[in-house]
Amino acid sequence: MSGILDIDHLTVTLAGEDRPKPVLSDVSMSIAEGEAVGLVGESGSGKSMTVRSIIRLLPPGARMEGNIRVRGVDLGTLRGAALRKMRAEMPVIFQDPRAHINPVRSVGDFLTEALRIHRRMSRAAAEDRAADVLDEVGVSEARRRLRQYPHELSGGLLQRVMIASALLAEPRLLLADEPTTALDVTTQAEVMAVMDELRRERGLAMLFITHDLELAAAICDRTAVMYAGRVMEVRASASLLERPLHPYTAALATARPSIERKVDRLTTIPGRPLSAFEAPDGCAFNTRCAHVRESCREQRPELRTLLDGQVACVRVEELQAVSHD
Amino acid sequence: MTAYLIRRAIMLMVTLLVSSFVVFTGLSIAPGNPLATLAGGRSLPPESIQVLVERYNLDEPFFIRYAMWLGNAVQGDLGLSITLRQDVSDLIASRAGTTIALIIYATVIVLVVGVAFGLLAALRPGLVDSLVVIATAVVVAVPPFVAAIALIGIFAVGLGWFPALGGGSGFWDGIRHLTLPAFALAAAAAATVARVTRTSVRRQLHLEHVQTAVSRGIPYATVVRRHALRNAAIPISTLAGMTVASMIALSAVVERAFGLNGLGAYLVSAALSKDFAVVQGISLVLVTAFVLVNTLVDVGATMLDPRFQLGRRS
Incomplete structure (x- = not known):
């Protein structure tokens, strides 16, 4: 088997x-x-x-x-x-999202990078998908989060972002x-x-x-x-x-x-x-x-x-x- | 952000004020009597001395002289050259172009060559890395005047690819004439930038967030560019800014060596002829440029790091 x-x-x-x-x-x-x-x-x-x-x-x-x-x-x-x-x-959901997400790039960038590279999605389309999945993992104000940087989010939120990025890979x-x-x-x-x-x-x-x-x-x-x-x-x-x-x-x-x-x-x-x-x-x-x-x-x-x-x-x-x- | 910029602007003003004072004081306490220079070795009648004393305010107390000089300098008036009897500002303006072109050219070399070799070494451990490390270690230790002599010997005298002296006329001829000076000026700085690029890119490549990017199937070149190099840009730009600022001072040596009619070369000849108005004027301009470049780069490097905005609240 x-x-x-x-x-x-x-x-x-x-x-x-x-x-x-x-x-x-x-x-x-x-x-x-x-x-x-x-x-x-x-x-x-x-x-x-x-x-x-x-x-x-x-x-x-x-x-x-x-x-x-x-x-x-x-x-x-x-x-x-x-x-x-x-x-x-x-996708791997890593232990420490603070270290595993690039601190100088925005949350939106982290979430959409793979979509834009692997599926050649436009930025707007990828951000729509990312916002939807952020919503699903229980991150409020998904649109605003996309513009934020990792240090502006709590550990729990950041781990949800990590989970969202894993799910985005379908x-x-x-x-x-x-x-x-x-x-x-x-x-x-x-x-x-x-x-x-x-x-x-x-x-x-x-x-x-x-x-x-x-x-x-x-x-x-x-x-x-x-x-x-x-x-x-x-x-x-x-x-x-x-x-x-x-x-x-x-x-x-x-x-x-x-x-x-x-x-x-x-x-x-x-x-x-x-x-x-x-x-x-x-x-x-x-x-x-x-x-x-x-x-x-x-x-x-x-x-x-x-x-x-x-x-x-x-x-x-x-x-x-x-x-x- | 605005508060930070205002704070930096105030710091900049204070630095400029202090450095202008140092420039002025330094020359006032330097050996040699300006009157003797003005007289050119002859003994002048008391009336002529009186005229000179008044023209250069030599009878005023030190702080008044400083205040008057600074007040005029802020309005762009740096006084009269003693030897040439011309406006120092005009003399500086006519030579600044060469120096600015030289420093911009050298900056481009520092960034392109420095980052390229640093990146190459970071990504190719082993032979390539060792070669870059050894080569940069040697070049870092070569001061611009030695680099100038070596470059003239090889590329101007030996191979005859570039002219050894002069500024040339027209854009392309100017570039050709500035190439060897720019490399002489940039060599040590480029080597320093290469070394810092190598270390910081390699450090980033070992960080967890780079592993995340790799584990997400992002192509390696993209990972290097968007994550390793992007994050390493913060230390690299800080260092590059410092080296570029220091090139402002070092340009004097290089301009002298290559017979370029720039500010630095003029500073040296003015100092030799004890033309204190010119020396003060050029020093002030160079110091101002140095402080400005440093501040700009510092602010720029800070902007590259979004985490910095935390500092606003704390």
């Missing part, structure tokens, strides 16, 4: 100071048309690198193995105009790289709601990156959990949150605060998150896992299909059996 996005054994190595530094190690996942997939992990787990690999915006000197196909087209083979066309059809697939992390909590909820609604209305597929397991579960059909540049578990969001299979997912789930439970201290996962280049032999999580066995240190567990998804842990069945007793 070929989805809108298929990532197949993706391994990315950055040029390090003394030796190459792996950031992604054998990542595979796919997204079907209209499906939202969450990608959850701690800082340095390789979430953003996955997005950057998809739009081929890796730092210079990066090496990429494996392949990424968008609607069956292998991105690695694309050059020049074909690559630009593909990029234009997969994509089939959205790439959202922690779109609400830089916003305050109330704005986060509003922006998330707008994005989710417009995505469902248009039936867009989305790769949604976040470090918030619950947020991913709330808006995505499936959720993938990453650790040290690897995918540990991919499953339907609801069951992933309720019955995590991988010990790492389970640890993440228990570490989250809850309004129902009253605790003095939040549960934490012992140790610190590892990046791909620090990952030990065998399972990347073996230095922090409560259920570690000798076999976990010897061989890297493959992603295996289990229940409603896939998981990369050799002891899943054992642990599940124990927890059900």
Whole structure:
């Protein structure tokens, strides 16, 4: 089956100071048309690198193995105009709109630039479209906003502008790289709601990156959990949150605060998150896992299909059996 | 915006006032007695001395002399040349054209050559970049008079492509005559602009907003022009403005070296013949031009950055 996005054994190595530094190690996942997939992990787990690999915006000197196909087209083979066309059809909603929108150009310019270049629209026509979409994402006085500069808008408004610019590309697939992390909590909820609604209305597929397991579960059909540049578990969001299979997912789930439970201290996962280049032999999580066995240190567990998804842990069945007793 | 422009205008006035005072004072305390120059080495009868003292107000107190000089200067009257007995304003006006043409020519070279090489280096890391970095490092260190000698040696004497001396007549001949002087004047400045262009364009290329543009499938040339270069234009124009202003002073050396009949060359010869009225007049004009160019460029560079309007409120 070929989805809108298929990532197949993706391994990315950055040029390090003394030796190459792996950031992604054998990542595979796919997204079907209209499906939202969450990608959850701690800082340095390789979430953003996955997005950057998809739009081929890796730092210079990066090496990429494996392949990424968008609607069956292998991105690695694309050059020049074909690559630009593909990029234009997969807009990224970046984390920090303040940094990701040119500060010396107007909001209108940011929104219409791609339309005028890719579709050869006139300025007036492009501005009409931009104003309509700004309206849809809940930006008031859209016409006036087009004349304003990024510094004149609040972070929430600016992120809506970013979402509008993504929607203006009329994509089939959205790439959202922690779109609400830089916003305050109330704005986060509003922006998330707008994005989710417009995505469902248009039936867009989305790769949604976040470090918030619950947020991913709330808006995505499936959720993938990453650790040290690897995918540990991919499953339907609801069951992933309720019955995590991988010990790492389970640890993440228990570490989250809850309004129902009253605790003095939040549960934490012992140790610190590892990046791909620090990952030990065998399972990347073996230095922090409560259920570690000798076999976990010897061989890297493959992603295996289990229940409603896939998981990369050799002891899943054992642990599940124990927890059900 | 209006408040800012008014503030800048007031600052400009104050700067001009202070610099005019410095120009006037500087020459008043310089060694040499104007009377002796006027007399040309002869001993004059007291009546003649009296006439000269009155004509140049030499018996008035210092501040009164300054005030009178400034008052006249503001109306365009810079007094009489001591050696030529002509209006200093007329003498300046007849030579200003050459200097203005030279500086405009050099400015065009600084901007075109400087930005082109800077951009080339920013976009082509590796060999091209290293060559530009090394070449500009050498050229930055070459003062205009050395550049003048080198250019005359190679292009005027060696290859014979351009004349070595004089201003020429007519437009195209004038351009031909000004080419070597303009390059001599522009060389170091162009190298500085190239280096700043290289660094600021490269800095912009690494910024997130440029990645956004690339990720939206905008062609690279457009990204460079509309985002990297556009944003880098703010530091580039500030620096270019400063170097152009400094060329106003350096033009004296270049005009001298190429035998051009401009303001700078005249300043040097007037200073040598102790024609203090001319020296004061030219100095005032050059300082005014310097301050004006600096202010204009500063305001222009600020206008390039829309974020600046925040400063209005704070």
